[in-house]
Each structure stands twice: as C-alpha cells, then as structure tokens.
Amino acid sequence: MESVIEVNNVSKSFGKLNVINQCSIQVEKGSITGLIGPNGAGKSTLFNIIAGVFPPDSGRIVFDGEDVTGLPSNQLFSRGLLRTFQIAHEFSHMTALENLMMVPSGQLGENLLNTWFKPSLVRSQEQEVRQKALDVIDFLKLEHVKNELAGNLSGGQKKLLELGRTMMVDAHVVLLDEIAAGVNRTLLKDLNDNILRLNRELGYTFLVIEHDMDMIAKLCNPVIVLAQGSVMVEGTIEEIQSNPEVIDAYFGTDVS
Structure with a gap:
C-alpha cells in the first residue's frame, strides 16, 4: 500500500x-x-x-x-x-453555516479592492462557497442547526462542524x-x-x-x-x- x-x-x-x-x-x-x-x-x-x-x-x-x-x-x-x-x-458568534464558509482561503472578498472593483466576481465566488457549505451541512445532517450560532451548539454538534471544516477544502x-x-x-x-x-x-x-x-x-x-x-x-x-x-x-x- x-x-x-x-x-x-x-x-x-x-x-x-x-x-x-x-x-x-x-x-x-x-x-x-x-x-x-x-x-x-x-x-x-x-x-x-x-x-x-x-x-x-x-x-x-x-x-x-x-x-x-x-x-x-x-x-x-x-x-x-x-x-x-x-x-x-x-467562531462562536457566527452561525454554523458561516463557520464553514470561513474555511476556504484566498477568497476574493478578503481583499477590499475586489469588493469595490470586482463585486460580481466576489458575489459569484461567495455563492459557490455557500453552496459547498450547504452540501457539507447536508452530508453531516446538520440542516436543523445551520443558522444557529456555533457557540450554542452541543459538544457533539461542534465536533461534527469541525469535521465539516475539513470537507470545505x-x-x-x-x-x-x-x-x-x-x-x-x-x-x-x-x-x-x-x-x-x-x-x-x-x-x-x-x-x-x-x-x-x-x-x-x-x-x-x-x-x-x-x-x-x-x-x-x-x-x-x-x-x-x-x-x-x-x-x-x-x-x-x-x-x-
């Protein structure tokens, strides 16, 4: 092997x-x-x-x-x-969905100039990242807490969210x-x-x-x-x- x-x-x-x-x-x-x-x-x-x-x-x-x-x-x-x-x-003050969307690095929206001069590209990429996060949430069966603040999740749900982060990249x-x-x-x-x-x-x-x-x-x-x-x-x-x-x-x- x-x-x-x-x-x-x-x-x-x-x-x-x-x-x-x-x-x-x-x-x-x-x-x-x-x-x-x-x-x-x-x-x-x-x-x-x-x-x-x-x-x-x-x-x-x-x-x-x-x-x-x-x-x-x-x-x-x-x-x-x-x-x-x-x-x-x-990130306890962000939702479970937002926690997943934070994971991919190099997102266009991280650069202020892109938000001014390339807003359509920023929105397009954000939609792609959001859809991937929703797919991960569906895979992990966390739909019922996707809009819940991550700090309010149970210990087990937080561990599932942690596992979900690995799927975002x-x-x-x-x-x-x-x-x-x-x-x-x-x-x-x-x-x-x-x-x-x-x-x-x-x-x-x-x-x-x-x-x-x-x-x-x-x-x-x-x-x-x-x-x-x-x-x-x-x-x-x-x-x-x-x-x-x-x-x-x-x-x-x-x-x-």
Missing part, C-alpha cells in the same frame, strides 16, 4: 524532557489509522509535529511523497493536511485529536458514521488519537501504540488488545 504520511526517526525534546524518541510510523493512503498510548506517551506532540505546529529536532516528515519537515501548519493546510482538536475551535489527510471527547453516545455514532463515509466515499485518510477504545475498534486498522515517545507495537485492534506489552503499559493508567 502507498504511504501518504511517513514519520522517519523523529525526535523532539522540550528542555531536558525527551518527548519523542526516534519515532517512525507510516500511514497508508485511504486508511483510518489509530494512534493510542498511555498518558505522556507523546501522541499529541507527534500530532503537532506532523501538523507543522512545531518542527522536530531531528528526523523527517514526508507527506504525499514530499519532504515537508518543518513546514508550518498553513502551508500543510493548503496541501490538504488538516487536523481537528479535542476542544472544538468554532477537500482534505487528503485529516488528523483527529480525541474527537469523541465530550460527545454523547448518539452523536458519537453520527461522528463514526461520517468518518467512515468520508473514508469510503470520498477517499479521506485519517490518523486518529482517541481514548475511546470502542471507537478505535470500530474505525481503525491498523492501530499504532506509542509509549515513551516511540512505537511499541502496531497491528489490528485484536492483536493490540491481547498483546502483553500493551496491557502492561496501560495497567493502572488511563488511555489518552
């Missing part, structure tokens, strides 16, 4: 604290890959390195066959690598960081279903950090276990759950 993300011997320290230690993983194109591990294993730090939040101290990040080590998040975003957050980052790879946190079981099923639909119908690749093992079991294959900043083991969820090393690593700890 073709790898869309390759992490090659990456290390990262903060002061004297070595968080990621010669870590190497591969994420296959079209997969939903799980990333789990005990508290402090370095999962979020590895996510931040892949997403361009900060560079590694050593090692390489390859995205879609190209070395992107050290590229900032905005450049990776424009290449189709996006991440969501454990705490949703919505036709993401190739999405990093999901504990997307199930704070979501009730009903909306969690909607999240799972939509992730599967995006994967199967639109070809999205996902890398998922998640503490909910039921969600990992339903969505992810393979599953990578991180411990002390490096890969402990990789396999199916059944292999992971029966592995003595993994059981020992988690014993007396919370999965995060």
Whole structure:
C-alpha cells in the first residue's frame, strides 16, 4: 500500500524532557489509522509535529511523497493536511453555516479592492462557497442547526462542524485529536458514521488519537501504540488488545 504520511526517526525534546524518541510510523493512503498510548506517551506532540505546529529536532516528515519537515501548519493546510482538536475551535458568534464558509482561503472578498472593483466576481465566488457549505451541512445532517450560532451548539454538534471544516477544502489527510471527547453516545455514532463515509466515499485518510477504545475498534486498522515517545507495537485492534506489552503499559493508567 502507498504511504501518504511517513514519520522517519523523529525526535523532539522540550528542555531536558525527551518527548519523542526516534519515532517512525507510516500511514497508508485511504486508511483510518489509530494512534493510542498511555498518558505522556507523546501522541499529541507527534500530532503537532506532523501538523507543522512545531518542527522536530531531528528526523523527517514526508507527506504525499514530499519532504515537508518543518513546514508550518498553513502551508500543510493548503496541501490538504488538516487536523481537528479535542476542544472544538468554532467562531462562536457566527452561525454554523458561516463557520464553514470561513474555511476556504484566498477568497476574493478578503481583499477590499475586489469588493469595490470586482463585486460580481466576489458575489459569484461567495455563492459557490455557500453552496459547498450547504452540501457539507447536508452530508453531516446538520440542516436543523445551520443558522444557529456555533457557540450554542452541543459538544457533539461542534465536533461534527469541525469535521465539516475539513470537507470545505477537500482534505487528503485529516488528523483527529480525541474527537469523541465530550460527545454523547448518539452523536458519537453520527461522528463514526461520517468518518467512515468520508473514508469510503470520498477517499479521506485519517490518523486518529482517541481514548475511546470502542471507537478505535470500530474505525481503525491498523492501530499504532506509542509509549515513551516511540512505537511499541502496531497491528489490528485484536492483536493490540491481547498483546502483553500493551496491557502492561496501560495497567493502572488511563488511555489518552
């Protein structure tokens, strides 16, 4: 299978604290890959390195066959690598629809001169963006809250909206960081279903950090276990759950 993300011997320290230690993983194109591990294993730090939040101290990040080590998040975003957050980052005083319409970069209306001298082009593009946002809302079954202020949405609806943002720019790879946190079981099923639909119908690749093992079991294959900043083991969820090393690593700890 073709790898869309390759992490090659990456290390990262903060002061004297070595968080990621010669870590190497591969994420296959079209997969939903799980990333789990005990508290402090370095999962979020590895996510931040892949997403361009900060560079590694050593090692390489390859995205879609190209070395992107050290590229900032905005450049990776424009290449189709996006991440969501454990705490949703919505514009609370804008509607759900408006939140989605804000996502595409380089819109003509962002330039004041265009609004003066190219108003018809601005309106045309805005209509296209609005229609795409409406299509996303329809896909996610959020029609009933499209005109609701995003700050008034439930935790689960905000996570669905976060997922919708990735659809506004036709993401190739999405990093999901504990997307199930704070979501009730009903909306969690909607999240799972939509992730599967995006994967199967639109070809999205996902890398998922998640503490909910039921969600990992339903969505992810393979599953990578991180411990002390490096890969402990990789396999199916059944292999992971029966592995003595993994059981020992988690014993007396919370999965995060």
